Amino acid sequence: MKNIRVRFAPSPTGALHIGGVRTALYNYLLARKTGGTFILRIEDTDQTRYVPGAEEYIIESLRWLGLEPEEGPGFGGEFGPYRQSDRKELYGRFARQLVDSGHAYYAFDSPEELDARREAEKEKGNHNFKYDATVRTAMRNSLSLPPAEVDRLITTGVPYTIRLKVPQNETIRIDDLIRGEVSFESNELDDKVLLKADGMPTYHLANIVDDHLMQITHVIRGEEWLPSTAHHVLLYRSLGWESDMPRFAHLPLILKPNGKGKLSKRDGVKLGIPVFPLAWEGDSPEDSFTGFREFGFDPRAVINFLAFLGWNPGTEQELFSVEELAEAFSLERIGKAGARFDFDKARWFNQQYLQHSADAELAKLVRPFLERHGHSPEEAYLTAVCGLMKERITVLTDLWENGYYFFEEVREYDEKTVQKKWSAERRKPFEDLVDTLRQLPDFQAPAIEAATKEFMQRHELKFGDVLPMLRIALSGTLQGPAVFDMMAVLGQERSVERIASALQIFEGLIARSN
Ligand code: GLU
Numbered sequence: 001m002k003n004i005r006v007r008f009a010p011s012p013t014g015a016l017h018i019g020g021v022r023t024a025l026y027n028y029l030l031a032r033k034t035g036g037t038f039i040l041r042i043e044d045t046d047q048t049r050y051v052p053g054a055e056e057y058i059i060e061s062l063r064w065l066g067l068e069p070e071e072g073p074g075f076g077g078e079f080g081p082y083r084q085s086d087r088k089e090l091y092g093r094f095a096r097q098l099v100d101s102g103h104a105y106y107a108f109d110s111p112e113e114l115d116a117r118r119e120a121e122k123e124k125g126n127h128n129f130k131y132d133a134t135v136r137t138a139m140r141n142s143l144s145l146p147p148a149e150v151d152r153l154i155t156t157g158v159p160y161t162i163r164l165k166v167p168q169n170e171t172i173r174i175d176d177l178i179r180g181e182v183s184f185e186s187n188e189l190d191d192k193v194l195l196k197a198d199g200m201p202t203y204h205l206a207n208i209v210d211d212h213l214m215q216i217t218h219v220i221r222g223e224e225w226l227p228s229t230a231h232h233v234l235l236y237r238s239l240g241w242e243s244d245m246p247r248f249a250h251l252p253l254i255l256k257p258n259g260k261g262k263l264s265k266r267d268g269v270k271l272g273i274p275v276f277p278l279a280w281e282g283d284s285p286e287d288s289f290t291g292f293r294e295f296g297f298d299p300r301a302v303i304n305f306l307a308f309l310g311w312n313p314g315t316e317q318e319l320f321s322v323e324e325l326a327e328a329f330s331l332e333r334i335g336k337a338g339a340r341f342d343f344d345k346a347r348w349f350n351q352q353y354l355q356h357s358a359d360a361e362l363a364k365l366v367r368p369f370l371e372r373h374g375h376s377p378e379e380a381y382l383t384a385v386c387g388l389m390k391e392r393i394t395v396l397t398d399l400w401e402n403g404y405y406f407f408e409e410v411r412e413y414d415e416k417t418v419q420k421k422w423s424a425e426r427r428k429p430f431e432d433l434v435d436t437l438r439q440l441p442d443f444q445a446p447a448i449e450a451a452t453k454e455f456m457q458r459h460e461l462k463f464g465d466v467l468p469m470l471r472i473a474l475s476g477t478l479q480g481p482a483v484f485d486m487m488a489v490l491g492q493e494r495s496v497e498r499i500a501s502a503l504q505i506f507e508g509l510i511a512r513s514n
Helices: 018-034 055-063 084-100 110-124 147-155 202-213 226-240 265-271 297-306 320-330 343-355 359-371 379-392 397-406 413-419 424-437 446-458 463-475 483-490 493-512
Strands: 004-007 037-038 104-106 160-164 169-176 180-185 193-195 218-222 246-253
Touching: 004 218, 018 037, 018 055, 018 084, 018 218, 018 297, 018 320, 037 379, 055 297, 055 424, 084 104, 084 160, 084 202, 160 226, 169 226, 169 359, 180 226, 180 297, 180 379, 202 297, 202 359, 218 359, 226 297, 297 320, 297 343, 343 379, 359 379, 359 397, 379 397, 379 446, 379 483, 397 463, 413 463, 424 446, 424 463, 424 493, 446 463, 446 483, 463 493
Parallel strands: 004 037, 218 246
Antiparallel strands: 104 160, 160 193, 169 180
16 A cells, blocks of 8 residues: 555644644644654735744644654755745646647636625625636637737736636546545536746645645644635546546544534634633734643643544543554544533543652643742752642642642632631630640651640640641642641651741631630
8 A cells, every 4th residue: 555645734724723633643642643644835825815923833733733844844854845935836737738639728807806796796695706607708718718828928928817618517426434425516606716926836736736746645624615616626526636546534523522513713812711722812812812732731641632522532542642642543424413522521531630640740841820820939949849739630720729828828818717716715726836846856747747736635636727728828728638648748847847937827818706
């Protein structure tokens, strides 16, 4: 069998939607599974939609997720350049070849003429004007005009486009690897522009020429491209490349969390969930989005979650490393039906990954989130905190949200509990505890626990009198890891100081309630 070559071919028109990331992932997985090649091609021929920074964003997203291409702009490869704007010259040649072989034609209709025609059709009740076989002979093109006139128009520099001459009365069949046979009637298709008046190719021409020259074997892309595939098949045929046309696989839609309709970038903002891999700063707040990375996701969890948006392994197993995904992956197990974007499921995957991470690994992942708050703790300390908090976080931002007190002083105390459980006469015995802890030669959790128990006996206090108060003194809240572990990690000096100063604060709090 031929070496499998797949490509991810985004247009740099803004932030890369999560659906695009899934397309990249499925291409990547097929390449990994088969020992094939994963290629990145930047489709930037539509200059009106070009957005600066979008290509860098795409590449940074792929890097963050570990989906690096073997070939692509900046990645090397023998089939480059991999940015279509750098291949401009190439496409015109193929467009002309199609004119010469009778599969395409020059069209001189100006945008104004086309608009006027569209308006006239509308007045007649036809809102769907198509430049196709039924009208082409009545338009200004090399099929309707005498050859001498065509030559004159070209040599005098009148702008023209090159259009595909779609044949009449043909059924075009595609054997889609996900959908099975899909057919299109050629009479429904318009004569697509292949080369624009400025000499740039349209998506259709550039895409086919590049897939052919880059020896792409499988085109895996979103369902929204299925209708274009009929034109693509005609192009392969007309260029004489049909015998090694790639196989097509059109991926199902990604649906909103409620399952109703396609997931849009607006949904992210509306629902407060990420639908992009990374944050994107657009020109306006409406065009600025946060991403999975900034939400505190582990890229491995994002990969695992996305893999299941449309594909399933056919077993109960849900947690897959990328290597395991590559092994289990097959296009046959991708469904046709839309896949619901279930953000709670994404969070569940993330929680699983964080809990299965080694403490030191988690420390690395979480560090940038602490740096955002101006903290760069020692590695050993952060690793210990991660060990304690691991069970209590779903996304990386939770470590700060729920455990900021490991890095700075307690900001707020659980006032209600203090008022319920604390009384002035407790102060003396707790001062004794502070002294005991200050003198403890070993400040590991078992020693702290033993000393605390002894103290409780000495003063005839119960667990319920002591532990919640210690917890609040150290962290401000009743939630959190086991209190003796927390003390051991915070360290002797910090724990003792915190408890000592909390005793005073508690007094203030109960005074307030009286
Ligand atoms: N440039 C197209 C896009 O932005 C590529 C579609 C395809 O893969 O053919 O999605």
